[in-house]
Amino acid sequence: MPHYLFFILTVAAYGLSCAYYVRFLYTGREITGRIGTVLLVLGLVAHYFALLERSRGMHTVPYHDLYGSMSLFGWLLALTYLVLELYHRQRSVGAFVLPFILVFFLASQLAPPDRLAPAPAHGPSFVFHVTLSILAYAAFGLSFVLSLIFLTEDRLLRNRKFSNMVWRLPPLELLEKMSRSSVLIGLVTIAIGTFLGFIWVDRLTGQYWYYDPKYMVTLLVLFLYIAYMQLARTNSWRGARASLLCVFNFVVVILSFTVVNLYLSHSHRYF
Amino acid sequence: MEIVLVGLNHLTASVEVREQVSFSAEQAQRAAKELRERGILEETLVLSTCNRSEVYGVPPETSHECAAGLSSFLSEFHAVRPDVLSGVLYHHYDRAAVKHLFCVSAGLDSMMLGEAEILGQVREAYRTAHETGATGPVLNRLFQGALEVGKRVRTETELGARPMSVAAAGVKLAERIFGKMGKHSALVLGAGAISEQVVSALRDRGIANLFVMNRSRERAEELAKRYSGKVIEWGRWDAALLMPDIVVSSVSADEPILRREEIASAMGARGNRPLFLMDFGMPRNIEATAAEVYNVYLYNLDDLTEIVQQNRQARESEIPRAEGIVEEHVTKFLSWQASVELAGLVEALRTRLRTERESFLRLRLSSATHLNAAEREEIDGLMDELIEKLVIAPAVHLKTERELRRKIQNVEALRDLFLSDRGKS
Numbered sequence: 019m020p021h022y023l024f025f026i027l028t029v030a031a032y033g034l035s036c037a038y039y040v041r042f043l044y045t046g047r048e049i050t051g052r053i054g055t056v057l058l059v060l061g062l063v064a065h066y067f068a069l070l071e072r073s074r075g076m077h078t079v080p081y082h083d084l085y086g087s088m089s090l091f092g093w094l095l096a097l098t099y100l101v102l103e104l105y106h107r108q109r110s111v112g113a114f115v116l117p118f119i120l121v122f123f124l125a126s127q128l129a130p131p132d133r134l135a136p137a138p139a140h141g142p143s144f145v146f147h148v149t150l151s152i153l154a155y156a157a158f159g160l161s162f163v164l165s166l167i168f169l170t171e172d173r174l175l176r177n178r179k180f181s182n183m184v185w186r187l188p189p190l191e192l193l194e195k196m197s198r199s200s201v202l203i204g205l206v207t208i209a210i211g212t213f214l215g216f217i218w219v220d221r222l223t224g225q226y227w228y229y230d231p232k233y234m235v236t237l238l239v240l241f242l243y244i245a246y247m248q249l250a251r252t253n254s255w256r257g258a259r260a261s262l263l264c265v266f267n268f269v270v271v272i273l274s275f276t277v278v279n280l281y282l283s284h285s286h287r288y289f
Numbered sequence: 290m291e292i293v294l295v296g297l298n299h300l301t302a303s304v305e306v307r308e309q310v311s312f313s314a315e316q317a318q319r320a321a322k323e324l325r326e327r328g329i330l331e332e333t334l335v336l337s338t339c340n341r342s343e344v345y346g347v348p349p350e351t352s353h354e355c356a357a358g359l360s361s362f363l364s365e366f367h368a369v370r371p372d373v374l375s376g377v378l379y380h381h382y383d384r385a386a387v388k389h390l391f392c393v394s395a396g397l398d399s400m401m402l403g404e405a406e407i408l409g410q411v412r413e414a415y416r417t418a419h420e421t422g423a424t425g426p427v428l429n430r431l432f433q434g435a436l437e438v439g440k441r442v443r444t445e446t447e448l449g450a451r452p453m454s455v456a457a458a459g460v461k462l463a464e465r466i467f468g469k470m471g472k473h474s475a476l477v478l479g480a481g482a483i484s485e486q487v488v489s490a491l492r493d494r495g496i497a498n499l500f501v502m503n504r505s506r507e508r509a510e511e512l513a514k515r516y517s518g519k520v521i522e523w524g525r526w527d528a529a530l531l532m533p534d535i536v537v538s539s540v541s542a543d544e545p546i547l548r549r550e551e552i553a554s555a556m557g558a559r560g561n562r563p564l565f566l567m568d569f570g571m572p573r574n575i576e577a578t579a580a581e582v583y584n585v586y587l588y589n590l591d592d593l594t595e596i597v598q599q600n601r602q603a604r605e606s607e608i609p610r611a612e613g614i615v616e617e618h619v620t621k622f623l624s625w626q627a628s629v630e631l632a633g634l635v636e637a638l639r640t641r642l643r644t645e646r647e648s649f650l651r652l653r654l655s656s657a658t659h660l661n662a663a664e665r666e667e668i669d670g671l672m673d674e675l676i677e678k679l680v681i682a683p684a685v686h687l688k689t690e691r692e693l694r695r696k697i698q699n700v701e702a703l704r705d706l707f708l709s710d711r712g713k714s
Binding site for chain 2: 045046047171175176178180182184185187188189190191192252253254256257258259
């Protein structure tokens with residue numbers, strides 16, 4: 019059963035990667051961190067094939083149902099994290115991100131795939147609209163984790179709690195930078211993704227605009243993250259306050275993902 | 290006895306005695322040369338740092354009282370009375386000597402557990418001795434092993450990872466906020482010893498700009514010159530606090546010199562860029578409530594001392610792992626040494642058997658007149674074959690089985706058993 023094979027491989031690789039990242043956080047040994055990264059790459063590959071298997075089995079795209087889009091979210095979160103890790107040469111965050119990736123992957127496997135009627139039209143613009151939007155949410159998710167680490171570390175330093183972990187976490191300035199890079203990736207991808215969504219709607223219905231609460235929430239999310247990018251460099255918000263805003267923004271994203279999708283939006287069910 | 294060590298360190302000798310017995314680089318070379326010329330040692334290496342003076346050596350095979358000779362050499366070389374040295378010198382042989390050196394290079398024997406300098410000092414002592422031809426195969430292998438132990442302990446354990454001085458701990462803490470120091474600047478208030486320690490640590494971490502402020506401008510300039518910093522006029526707080534990310538203060542003053550209001554207004558002017566303050570003053574130089582200002586991180590001497598204590602405990606908890614590495618390499622070295630010695634023993638045994646064979650045949654065959662030359666040669670060949678069979682099997686075992694080499698701890702006893710002429714009348 020190749021489906022189970024890739025499932026097991028993905029869980030094993032992510033799980034071990036997480037274990038190595040945690041161990042790296044405690045021991046600080048370079049080799050342990052590197053093994054964590056290699057396992058993450060293996061996990062990404064196995065996860066990719068698991069996604070592929072699932073879509074083939076259902077004859078549709080992986081994000082056609084909630085579980086599929088959650089799995090894709092996990093995959094893109096892992097990918098974004100990997101890019102940031104390599105760019106900033108900082109591995110201490112892995113121990114905090116990997117559990118999220120693992121949870122999203124496992125949750126996506128819990129339920130049997132529900133068989134919905136396929137969406138009315140597909141094509142490159144729709145595919146990119148969905149993938150880029152989910153990538154944006156993954157990047158925002160990453161900035162959320164980074165901001166939480168920032169706030170925790172800041173609190174520990176201010177309260178003079180010099181535990182073992184404080185010495186392993188990334189420096190506060192780097193966490194801010196990583197969070198901003200992550201939000202920037204999110205902003206660019208969500209802007210392109212939303213634009214492509216409008217094009218797709220136009221092709222489908224012949225009109226650019228028909229009202230969907232999702233538009234308003236997405237605009238709000240865009241506005242909040244642009245505000246974060248601006249405020250994070252200003253005098254009074256620099257530091258912990260900006261990180262708090264970043265955490266708040268992601269709460270709005272989660273609301274958009276859950277409440278809006280499930281109860282309010284007509285056309286956005288699972289992303 | 291193969292390896293001998295005679296020396297003293299901070300645990301056995303007072304600083305006065307250590308000063309008397311310490312070797313300069315030139316003295317170390319001269320001592321090594323004399324020891325070999327006098328026939329006390331065949332290979333020798335002198336390791337001398339501020340905390341220890343040690344002579345490592347390989348004595349000639351016949352020497353049995355080498356340590357005593359070394360002790361008297363030390364007192365003679367440094368013109369110190371022998372009774373001064375008698376209580377403070379330690380003597381180690383073979384396994385104990387190897388273990389001692391490996392512990393030294395691991396930083397386990399240092400006054401400050403896990404300190405890094407000792408490894409460099411061992412490397413330097415070995416390099417000099419090696420270049421001047423004072424070492425031979427045994428000490429070369431021994432010191433290469435010691436360097437490997439030192440390197441492994443520092444990469445695989447945390448024995449030397451955390452700072453043990455308040456100055457270094459403060460700089461490490463600043464790195465929790467700023468990361469690399471290459472784009473940051475620091476202001477030092479006061480030009481005393483602790484300021485200098487911090488400045489030196491900051492320079493080591495590659496701080497971009499350094500400013501010094503002191504009541505006595507002269508001393509400020511002195512410190513600034515040594516560490517290529519700039520001097521700022523004492524008391525110009527608004528200008529002084531605008532640039533730096535790190536402020537180090539160790540001024541003796543009865544009242545705080547930096548108050549909360551000054552820091553709060555400076556933070557406004559600097560656009561709330563994080564400010565890291567280290568207060569080494571006693572009484573404190575910076576008002577404690579300044580820590581409440583947004584993006585200000587203030588630590589005093591007590592906070593930093595607490596970090597150092599935690600670090601000490603963390604280092605101590607790494608001792609077993611470091612000792613494990615030391616033990617592993619001691620075994621590895623002794624096994625190598627045994628294999629070299631055993632190879633020599635096998636060779637000596639073969640030579641011995643061949644001479645015995647010759648005299649045996651000469652004696653026994655002289656009366657056997659019925660044998661012709663070809664038959665005698667054949668007997669000769671057969672006995673040779675037997676000897677080879679007897680010798681080669683154990684030789685191969687010794688070469689391939691590490692465990693066997695480990696078990697044979699006392700090669701001398703084997704040598705005595707098979708090769709000694711004692712008991713022969």
